Amino acid sequence: EAQVTQNPRYLITVTGKKLTVTCSQNMNHEYMSWYRQDPGLGLRQIYYSMNVEVTDKGDVPEGYKVSRKEKRNFPLILESPSPNQTSLYFCASSLRPGGSGYTFGSGTRLTVV
Amino acid sequence: KQEVTQIPAALSVPEGENLVLNCSFTDSAIYNLQWFRQDPGKGLTSLLLIQSSQREQTSGRLNASLDKSSGRSTLYIAASQPGDSATYLCAVLNYGGATNKLIFGTGTLLAVQP
Numbered sequence: 001e002a003q004v005t006q007n008p009r010y011l012i013t014v015t016g017k018k019l020t021v022t023c024s025q026n027m028n029h030e031y032m033s034w035y036r037q038d039p040g041l042g043l044r045q046i047y048y049s050m051n052v053e054v055t056d057k058g059d060v061p062e063g064y065k066v067s068r069k070e071k072r073n074f075p076l077i078l079e080s081p082s083p084n085q086t087s088l089y090f091c092a093s094s095l096r097p098g099g100s101g102y103t104f105g106s107g108t109r110l111t112v113v
Numbered sequence: 114k115q116e117v118t119q120i121p122a123a124l125s126v127p128e129g130e131n132l133v134l135n136c137s138f139t140d141s142a143i144y145n146l147q148w149f150r151q152d153p154g155k156g157l158t159s160l161l162l163i164q165s166s167q168r169e170q171t172s173g174r175l176n177a178s179l180d181k182s183s184g185r186s187t188l189y190i191a192a193s194q195p196g197d198s199a200t201y202l203c204a205v206l207n208y209g210g211a212t213n214k215l216i217f218g219t220g221t222l223l224a225v226q227p
Binding site for chain 2: 033042058090104107
């Protein structure tokens with residue numbers, strides 16, 4: 001089944017403890033992206049990747065890192081999480097940048113206390 | 114800067130009713146527009162994708178239209194069912210954007226009453 005898989009689905013952590021949210025797609029998509037969803041603010045892009053080893057900042061990149069060493073994986077790294085990063089996170093992919101539809105993962109609900 | 118607005122923010126209808134959800138955007142230079150469905154605590158499921166050159170797309174009881182010049186899209190749901198209850202999001206992809214960023218509206222929360 002074609003899909004985007006995120007792990008974990010739920011995570012509660014403490015301020016300052018480094019964490020990684022994994023994202024993997026099995027559709028050979030070039031483009032991958034991370035979004036966060038907050039009440040009243042909708043979905044906002046954090047980082048995106050046009051292809052392997054090509055990443056760039058979205059609208060709200062502060063406090064996050066990403067890497068794209070392989071085409072299928074695009075992990076989101078929080079080096080020192082803070083409470084304002086409590087949110088619902090989504091990974092998405094598309095076949096190529098622009099012009100095609102996006103497939104989203106099921107989401108990761110992160111709580112930082 | 115592209116802004117996407119969805120009205121109404123919430124809608125409650127009785128089962129069987131036909132309904133229309135609205136999406137408007139400020140910059141008509143879009144690549145495409147996509148409608149998503151989101152169930153509580155879940156991910157986004159793509160419903161329909163309309164390319165900028167298209168006027169509408171249909172899938173089952175769903176029909177989405179696009180009027181680029183006026184910056185509007187509508188999602189028509191025929192013969193609504195309780196299982197249609199969810200949040201519906203529209204998102205646009207702008208031309209020429211190096212980020213290939215989807216810009217989302219804040220959604221319409223739909224409740225279909227049995």
